Amino acid sequence: MKKEYTITVYTEDRVGIVTRIAVIFSRRKINIQQLNTSPSEVEGIHRFTIVIEETEENMQKLIRQIEKQVEVLKAYYHTNEEIIWQEMALYKVSSECITEKVKVERLLHEYGARAIAIRKDYIVFEVTGHREETEKLIRFFEPFGLVEFVRGARVAILKTSTGFHEKVKLFEEYNGLPNANSVQEHEVAIQ
Numbered sequence: 001m002k003k004e005y006t007i008t009v010y011t012e013d014r015v016g017i018v019t020r021i022a023v024i025f026s027r028r029k030i031n032i033q034q035l036n037t038s039p040s041e042v043e044g045i046h047r048f049t050i051v052i053e054e055t056e057e058n059m060q061k062l063i064r065q066i067e068k069q070v071e072v073l074k075a076y077y078h079t080n081e082e083i084i085w086q087e088m089a090l091y092k093v094s095s096e097c098i099t100e101k102v103k104v105e106r107l108l109h110e111y112g113a114r115a116i117a118i119r120k121d122y123i124v125f126e127v128t129g130h131r132e133e134t135e136k137l138i139r140f141f142e143p144f145g146l147v148e149f150v151r152g153a154r155v156a157i158l159k160t161s162t163g164f165h166e167k168v169k170l171f172e173e174y175n176g177l178p179n180a181n182s183v184q185e186h187e188v189a190i191q
Contacts, residue, residue, distance in 0.1 A: 036153035094145030
């Protein structure tokens with residue numbers, strides 16, 4: 001049964017890596033619902049956050065294939081219960097329709113929204129939350145003249161992780177040890 005997964009991929013900062021990772025999904029006919037790339041907590045290492053719907057069996061195969069890319073250091077997949085995640089959304093609303101102070105104050109309080117641009121002809125509101133929360137606000141704004149809406153891709157942090165930088169430190173500590181057992185210990189340690 002398919003369910004929503006968040007994939008985290010740590011890569012070297014190289015030109016073309018986004019395309020090569022996207023091609024893996026394309027070849028398997030998997031639709032990427034969201035894709036976010038950003039620097040990680042380790043200098044020179046980037047973090048991809050990818051949201052898809054797939055079966056767990058296919059997720060395992062997909063992760064193995066992603067990790068075969070030379071620039072990929074490590075890839076993980078997690079359910080929504082295993083991560084803390086947020087999405088940011090912006091709403092551009094006609095200021096004619098939402099100028100009543102009461103409506104704006106209610107909006108700010110009820111939805112955790114904040115006005116980030118107030119112009120003569122429009123107001124831009126920003127909200128951070130889960131998809132359901134940002135979609136509720138779309139329905140709220142529709143009668144008030146919603147001009148434009150955009151939602152950013154998911155950012156996520158694993159609830160139980162100590163951070164990728166700790167795994168890099170372990171790798172550096174084990175790197176260069178002479179025997180095969182040390183390499184196997186290293187692989188277990190960074191997983």
